[in-house]
Amino acid sequence: MSDSFSNNEPRSVTQGGAWPARPFSYDAKDTLFTALVAAMRRFGRHTPGQWEDMKPAKYSYGDLVKITLALGRLAAKVTEPGEHVGVLMPNMAATVGLLIGLSAHGRVPCMLNYTAGTDGMQNACHAAGIKTIITSREFLKKPTSKIRPSV
Numbered sequence: 311m312s313d314s315f316s317n318n319e320p321r322s323v324t325q326g327g328a329w330p331a332r333p334f335s336y337d338a339k340d341t342l343f344t345a346l347v348a349a350m351r352r353f354g355r356h357t358p359g360q361w362e363d364m365k366p367a368k369y370s371y372g373d374l375v376k377i378t379l380a381l382g383r384l385a386a387k388v389t390e391p392g393e394h395v396g397v398l399m400p401n402m403a404a405t406v407g408l409l410i411g412l413s414a415h416g417r418v419p420c421m422l423n424y425t426a427g428t429d430g431m432q433n434a435c436h437a438a439g440i441k442t443i444i445t446s447r448e449f450l451k452k453p454t455s456k457i458r459p460s461v
Contacts (some may be wrong), residue, residue, distance in 0.1 A: 382411020
């Protein structure tokens with residue numbers, strides 16, 4: 311089998327060596343949102359299929375930026391700058407948008423895992439100083455979720 315890559319070029323482990331790894335640079339001033347905008351500029355705003363989730367739709371970077379801005383603004387209305395905010399959502403594009411949106415608005419997103427159970431999540435919230443948890447009604451309706459909202 312002929313190899314089109316030089317022996318000195320690093321390879322991506324996740325692709326089984328099929329694709330060369332790209333150089334990665336990180337600036338401590340970068341945020342998740344600035345990285346998302348940079349990726350959108352690099353790969354194109356309207357290129358379909360950049361993001362997928364359990365829904366049949368495919369999202370472009372432009373779609374994800376819109377989701378991020380919308381959910382970030384909504385979350386900013388119910389949280390304070392610098393606040394640690396719990397995120398209890400399914401693995402969907404909206405969850406990624408919410409995490410990046412919280413970060414863009416100066417909040418600290420903290421992912422919560424419902425499989426930790428109620429006690430585990432309460433301990434995690436206490437340890438992280440979480441006062442607000444953002445979740446979805448649909449997620450709470452799932453039979454695997456034993457969490458019930460309290461008002």
